[in-house]
Amino acid sequence: MGRDPAEPTQPPRYTLVLSGGGLKGLAHIGVFRALCERGIPPATVVGSSMGSLIAASWASGNSIREMEDRALALRRGDVFRIAHVDMALRRMLSPAVYRRDPLDQILNDLLGTRTFQDLPHRLIVNTVDLNSGNQILWGLPGLDDVLVSDAVFASCALPGILPPRRIRGHLCADGAVIENLPVRTAAAVGGGPIIAVDLGGGRTPRHGIERTGFAATYSRGLELVMGRLVEDSLRYWKGPPLVLIRPQVKRVSMFAFNRTPFLIAEGYRATIEALDRLHAPLFALEAGIHPRFSVSLHVDRNRCVGCGVCAGVRPHLFRMTDGKAEPVVVCQPWEPVSDVIERMCPVGAIRTEILEQGG
Numbered sequence: 001m002g003r004d005p006a007e008p009t010q011p012p013r014y015t016l017v018l019s020g021g022g023l024k025g026l027a028h029i030g031v032f033r034a035l036c037e038r039g040i041p042p043a044t045v046v047g048s049s050m051g052s053l054i055a056a057s058w059a060s061g062n063s064i065r066e067m068e069d070r071a072l073a074l075r076r077g078d079v080f081r082i083a084h085v086d087m088a089l090r091r092m093l094s095p096a097v098y099r100r101d102p103l104d105q106i107l108n109d110l111l112g113t114r115t116f117q118d119l120p121h122r123l124i125v126n127t128v129d130l131n132s133g134n135q136i137l138w139g140l141p142g143l144d145d146v147l148v149s150d151a152v153f154a155s156c157a158l159p160g161i162l163p164p165r166r167i168r169g170h171l172c173a174d175g176a177v178i179e180n181l182p183v184r185t186a187a188a189v190g191g192g193p194i195i196a197v198d199l200g201g202g203r204t205p206r207h208g209i210e211r212t213g214f215a216a217t218y219s220r221g222l223e224l225v226m227g228r229l230v231e232d233s234l235r236y237w238k239g240p241p242l243v244l245i246r247p248q249v250k251r252v253s254m255f256a257f258n259r260t261p262f263l264i265a266e267g268y269r270a271t272i273e274a275l276d277r278l279h280a281p282l283f284a285l286e287a288g289i290h291p292r293f294s295v296s297l298h299v300d301r302n303r304c305v306g307c308g309v310c311a312g313v314r315p316h317l318f319r320m321t322d323g324k325a326e327p328v329v330v331c332q333p334w335e336p337v338s339d340v341i342e343r344m345c346p347v348g349a350i351r352t353e354i355l356e357q358g359g
Contacts, residue, residue, distance in 0.1 A: 014042055014195060015192070016194075017051075018031070018052070019197060020226065021051070021199030022254025027264065028054040029264045030268030031270075033068075038275060044190045045059055045122070047126065049156050053156060055125075061120050074257065103153060114148050125175075126182045126185065128173055151172075155174055176222075178229070180226035181196055183239065193282055197245045197247070198230055199247060237288065249266055278291050292334065293334045293355070297330055299350055307347075309346065310341065314344075325350075334354070
C-alpha cells in the first residue's frame with residue numbers, strides 16, 4: 001500500500017558531532033552555515049568542549065549570522081583571565097590557571113537559564129566526572145533538566161586550565177579527554193548517518209612549545225592525547241555511515257583569537273568539499289567512513305631511515321626491502337582517517353597523492 005501523497009514527509013535524520021579544539025572550534029560556525037545552506041540541518045548535535053558551545057548556540061535558536069557576529073567580537077580577555085587570587089592564596093591547590101567568571105558571563109548571555117528540555121533542537125554535551133572517570137552526556141533522558149550553560153561550561157573546562165563544574169553532585173570537566181570526537185555516542189543516541197567534524201591537530205608539528213608557557217605546553221599535551229583517541233575510535237569504525245570533515249586548521253593554536261574569519265571560512269569550505277565528494281547522497285551511503293578516494297602511496301627512500309614502523313603497523317601496505325620501506329601496492333583505496341599513515345612516519349618519508357574519488 002503506497003503512502004498518501006498528502007501525508008507530510010519527515011526529513012531524513014542524522015547526527016552532527018563537533019569536536020573540541022579550543023578557539024579552533026569557531027570553525028564549527030562555518031560548518032553550520034554550509035549544512036543549513038544545503039538544507040540539511042542536523043536532528044541531533046553532540047558536542048565536546050568548544051564544539052559543545054557552538055552546538056549549544058545553534059541548538060538554542062541563534063542564527064548563523066548571530067553566531068558569526070559574536071565570534072568576531074570575541075577577545076582574549078572575554079574568556080581567559082588569570083586566577084591571580086587563587087594562585088596566590090592556594091598555590092598548587094588552585095583549581096585552575098584561569099577564572100571561571102568570564103566564560104560564565106558568555107554562557108549566561110548566550111543561553112540564559114535554559115535547560116536541555118527548553119531547546120528547540122536536540123543537544124548532547126560531552127563531559128567526564130573527574131572523580132569516577134565516567135563519561136556523562138548531558139541532554140540524554142534523565143540528564144536533560146539541568147542548565148545548558150552549566151553543562152557547556154563543564155565541557156569547556158580542560159582540567160587545570162578552567163575549573164570543573166559540579167552538576168548534580170558530579171564534578172564535571174571536558175569530556176574531550178576521553179572522547180574528543182564522540183562518534184560512538186552519536187551512533188548510540190542518534191538516528192541515521194553521522195557527520196563528524198574533527199579539528200584535532202595532535203600530529204601536526206609545532207615549534208617553540210617550550211617557550212610558550214604552562215597553559216600552551218599543557219594544552220599541547222592534551223591535544224596529542226585527544227588526537228590519538230580520535231584515531232583509535234575511527235580506525236575500525238563499524239557504526240553507521242560517517243562523513244568525516246577535517247578543516248585545515250591544524251596549524252592554528254588552540255588559543256588563537258586573531259584567526260576567527262579564517263576559521264569560519266575554512267569550516268564552511270571543508271564541509272562543502274566533503275559533501276561534494278560523496279559518491280552518493282548523505283542518506284544513501286553505505287556503512288563506513290566517507291568520503292573515499294583512490295590514492296597513490298609513495299615512500300621517499302632518501303628520507304626513509306628503515307625503522308620499520310610502517311611495515312610493522314600496516315604490513316598490508318608496506319614492506320621492507322634492502323633496509324628501506326616500500327608500498328606493497330602503490331594504488332590504494334583511501335579514507336579520510338587513513339592520513340594517519342603519513343603522520344606515523346617519524347621522518348616524514350611517506351606521502352599520498354589523491355588520484356580520484358573512490359566508489
